[in-house]
Amino acid sequence: MKTVAISLLGTSLDDRGYGAKRWDAWRPTLSMCQQDDLIVDRLELLFQPHFQKLADRVTKDVEAVSPETNVVHHHVTMDDPWDFETVYSELFDFSRRYEFKPEKERYLTHITTGTHVAQICLYLLTETNYLPGALIQTSPPNRKDGGPGSYQLIDLDLSKYDQIASRFSQEQALSIDRLKGGIATKNKNFNAMIKQIEKISIRSAEPILLTGPTGAGKTQLAKRIFALKKDLGKVSGKLVAVNCATLRGDNAMSALFGHTKGAFTGASGHRSGLLKEADQGLLFLDEIGELGLDEQAMLLRAIEEKRFLPVGADTETSSDFQLIVGTNRDLKSMSREGLFRKDLITRVNLWSYELPSLSKRIEDFEPNLDYELARYSQSYGEQLAFNRQARARYMEFALSSDAIWAGNFRDLNASVTRMGVLSEGGRIDEDNVIEEIERLKNDWNGSTIVGDAPSSAVSMVEQLIGTEAMQKLDLYDHILIGGVAKVCAGSRSMAEAGRSLFNHSRTQKSSVNDSHRIKQILDKYGIRFKDIQSFR
Known part of the structure; x- marks a missing residue:
C-alpha cells in the first residue's frame, strides 16, 4: 500500500533560500521525506499560485533526498490565510475534488506548515474523514543531534485507543450512577432515559422539562443534575428550587422576579428574587403549571433574554441561569384551555423526559428499598435493616397487586421511615411489616390509578395545592x-x-x-x- 502525504507549502519554514546553506536549516516538508522509517510515495503539495517558484525549488530538493517521492502540485486560492471561512472552504473543496483510494493508499495530512487557521482546518477535515487517514506532525532536531528531525503520527480514530475509550466510558458510567443516586436500576427505559440526560446535562445549557406523577422523583433528579453540572464546571452558582404551587397572587411575581422597596404594601425593603439568586447557577421550578399567565410571560422573556423587570423597578436586571422545570400536569392540555402559554411550552420542551411511576418500574423496587434504608440510616444515625423473614414478607406485598404505590417513591420513603422509627434497635421484624402493610392499605383505600396519576382524594389535593401547603x-x-x-x-x-x-x-x-x-x-x-x- 502506497503512502500519500498531503501538505501545505510552508512559505516561511520551507523557504531557506537558494544557496547551499539551505541544507543546514530544518524544513518541515523536506523533513517529512527524509525519515528512514517513512517512505512517502507521493506528496500532494498545496500552495497559492504566486508561490510557484518556491514550490518548484522545494520539489527539486524533495526529489534529491527522496527520489521515490512523486511531488504533485495543487493550486489553492486563499486571499486571507487567517480567515477561517476562506481557508476551510478552499481546503474542503480540495477534499471533495481529490480522488481518494483508501483500499490502495494510506493518507497522511501534514499539519506543521501553514497558518494556525489552516492547521485547524486540516485537523477538522481529517477528524470528519473528508481527508481520510492520520495526521502527521514533523519536528526540528535537537541542536546537538542535527539531521532531519522527527515526526509523529496522530490517528484520530479513538476506537484504536482502548485505554482512552475505556476512560470515557468509565467517566460516563460514574456520571450516570450519580444521576441515579447510586441505585442499581434494572428498568431498560429508565436507564436509557438517564443515560441521555447525562449527555445533555454535560453538553447543553437549554431548559429541561421533567414530567411524571407526584413522587416519581423529579426533585431528586433535578438536584442530581445540578450536582453533576456543578462538579464539571457547567454552572458556578447555586441551585435555587421552588414549588410553584406555593406561589400565589402578587407573592408569585415578587418571589420570582424580586421587588423594590415600597413597590407594594408591605414591601419594606429590596428583594432580589429567585431568578436573580440563580444567576450562574440552576433554577428548578417544580409544578410550573401552577404559575399564572403573567408570571409565565415574564419567565419566558427571562429565559430567552436573561433579563426581567422586578416589581416596582424602572430598570431591568439580568440573570444568566440554567433551568429545569417539573410538572405532573398536561401542559399542552392546559394550553388548549388557555391556562398555559404555548410559547413557554415550546421554550422549555426542547429536552422533555417523563419519569415513570414506581408501579411502572416495579423491577427497581428492591434497589430503591435498599437506597431508602441507607438514607434512613444516614439521617437517623443508626443502621436500619430487615430480618430475613420480614424482608421477604414486605417484598412479597410490595410486588403484589395489592400494593398500588399511589404516592410512588414518597410512599416508599414514608413506609421505610415509619418502620425504622417503630423498630427496635434498627431491626425491622415481621410485626413491623404486618403493621405497615395494613397502614399502607388503609392509606390507599379507595384509590385507583388513572394513567400514571393517583386519583385518591389525598393525592389529588396534594397535587392541586402542593405538598408544602398540604402539610400545613x-x-x-x-x-x-x-x-x-x-x-x-x-x-x-x-x-x-x-x-x-x-x-x-x-x-x-x-x-x-x-x-x-x-x-x-x-x-x-x-x-x-x-x-x-x-x-x-
Whole structure:
C-alpha cells in the first residue's frame, strides 16, 4: 500500500533560500521525506499560485533526498490565510475534488506548515474523514543531534485507543450512577432515559422539562443534575428550587422576579428574587403549571433574554441561569384551555423526559428499598435493616397487586421511615411489616390509578395545592377538601357536585346556588374546579 502525504507549502519554514546553506536549516516538508522509517510515495503539495517558484525549488530538493517521492502540485486560492471561512472552504473543496483510494493508499495530512487557521482546518477535515487517514506532525532536531528531525503520527480514530475509550466510558458510567443516586436500576427505559440526560446535562445549557406523577422523583433528579453540572464546571452558582404551587397572587411575581422597596404594601425593603439568586447557577421550578399567565410571560422573556423587570423597578436586571422545570400536569392540555402559554411550552420542551411511576418500574423496587434504608440510616444515625423473614414478607406485598404505590417513591420513603422509627434497635421484624402493610392499605383505600396519576382524594389535593401547603392543613381539612375534591372530580359541573354534597340541606332552602357553595369551599384552599376536572 502506497503512502500519500498531503501538505501545505510552508512559505516561511520551507523557504531557506537558494544557496547551499539551505541544507543546514530544518524544513518541515523536506523533513517529512527524509525519515528512514517513512517512505512517502507521493506528496500532494498545496500552495497559492504566486508561490510557484518556491514550490518548484522545494520539489527539486524533495526529489534529491527522496527520489521515490512523486511531488504533485495543487493550486489553492486563499486571499486571507487567517480567515477561517476562506481557508476551510478552499481546503474542503480540495477534499471533495481529490480522488481518494483508501483500499490502495494510506493518507497522511501534514499539519506543521501553514497558518494556525489552516492547521485547524486540516485537523477538522481529517477528524470528519473528508481527508481520510492520520495526521502527521514533523519536528526540528535537537541542536546537538542535527539531521532531519522527527515526526509523529496522530490517528484520530479513538476506537484504536482502548485505554482512552475505556476512560470515557468509565467517566460516563460514574456520571450516570450519580444521576441515579447510586441505585442499581434494572428498568431498560429508565436507564436509557438517564443515560441521555447525562449527555445533555454535560453538553447543553437549554431548559429541561421533567414530567411524571407526584413522587416519581423529579426533585431528586433535578438536584442530581445540578450536582453533576456543578462538579464539571457547567454552572458556578447555586441551585435555587421552588414549588410553584406555593406561589400565589402578587407573592408569585415578587418571589420570582424580586421587588423594590415600597413597590407594594408591605414591601419594606429590596428583594432580589429567585431568578436573580440563580444567576450562574440552576433554577428548578417544580409544578410550573401552577404559575399564572403573567408570571409565565415574564419567565419566558427571562429565559430567552436573561433579563426581567422586578416589581416596582424602572430598570431591568439580568440573570444568566440554567433551568429545569417539573410538572405532573398536561401542559399542552392546559394550553388548549388557555391556562398555559404555548410559547413557554415550546421554550422549555426542547429536552422533555417523563419519569415513570414506581408501579411502572416495579423491577427497581428492591434497589430503591435498599437506597431508602441507607438514607434512613444516614439521617437517623443508626443502621436500619430487615430480618430475613420480614424482608421477604414486605417484598412479597410490595410486588403484589395489592400494593398500588399511589404516592410512588414518597410512599416508599414514608413506609421505610415509619418502620425504622417503630423498630427496635434498627431491626425491622415481621410485626413491623404486618403493621405497615395494613397502614399502607388503609392509606390507599379507595384509590385507583388513572394513567400514571393517583386519583385518591389525598393525592389529588396534594397535587392541586402542593405538598408544602398540604402539610400545613389539619386532618379535618384533609378529610373535608379530599371528599369535596373527589365528588367534584366525578361531576360534570359545580352545580352537579353541589347537588350531591348538599342533597339534604339544599331542600330546606327557598333558593339554592349549589355552584356558589362549592366555589366558596374550593376558593378557601386555592383550588379551581376546572383543575379538579383533569383527574376525571
